[in-house]
Amino acid sequence: MTDDLPSLREQLDAHGLSAKKSFGQHFLLDLNVTRKIVRLAGPFDGRPVIEVGPGPGGLTRALLESDAGRVVLVEKDPRFIPLLSELDDGSGRLTIVEGDALNVREDQLIEEPAHLVSNLPYNVGTPLLIKWLTGPWTPHALTLMFQKEVAERVVAKAGEDAYGRLAVIAQAVAEAKLVMHLPAAAFTPPPKVASAVVHLVPRADRPERALLKALERVTAAAFGQRRKMLRSSLKQLGGAALCETAGIDPEDRAEVIDLDGFLRLARASIGAAQLEPEDGAGPTLTRRRRS
Secondary structure (H helix, E strand, C coil): CHHHHHCCCHHHHHHCCCCCCCHCCEEECCCHHHHHHHHCCCCCCCCCCECCCCCCCHHHHHHHCCCCCCCEEEECCCHHHHHHHCCCCCCCCEEECCCCCCCCHHHHHHHCCEEEEECCCCCCCCHHHHHHHCCCCCCCEEEEEEEHHHHHHHCCCCCCCCCCCHHHHHHHHEEEEEEEEEEEEHHCCCCCEEEEEEEECCCCCCCCCHHHHHHHHHHHHHHCCCEHHHHHHHHHHHHHHHHHHHHCCCCCCCCCCCHHHHHHHHHHHHHHHHHCCCCCCCHHHHCCCCC
């Protein structure tokens, strides 16, 4: 089907379209690259795929050539809806949703487990990832393109320069692997930075909701003051006593604590909250401002 279509560049010219900086748009027009990304994301075995920010549809074409089932596009920029509609062969396989992915309810788009495959707009990549990792809807797998710096933060390990809150949250919920690098020249217009693709598969033993929320609070405090020792950065959550309960050296800093250590801190913080007075004599974790 896609072989009969004009090239992506021809379609953009025909519709008078170009990238909007305000939307963080950088287009992948090389179908060899988009097909490789789809191969890295698959096999889909007939499962549906959600793509966010398809733009001119380079990844969409590759998805429609693949073994994916339904392909659901979420596009915020209304300029691209007519262009994307040209990919619809009338079979009902392609669904186009005009809307902001940050506000979309994925469980209302797809009832069954679905893959997420997207070249994410740079300005919303991180909040979208956090939404998909910590929200009520769990994807079957995620294959997402970010700025290289963000991709490295997702997969970083304790002690590495890129290690931080994003790595801890992502890896608590999913197995994360960097699977592809792309230079800036691969995009139109070229961004100022290189990009990379991360493949994430949700863990079967992902933390329960309460533990995940506690992990978000602990990592926000620890990495919010990452140059301080944990006894200081976690002071509002229990400080040295919390660390000792979790078997963590209070004089360590956040960047040296691995995922297991942060999960122990999160569990300990839940225990500390349950032990705090209920008569208003002291603040509880649930009353504190969430990060």
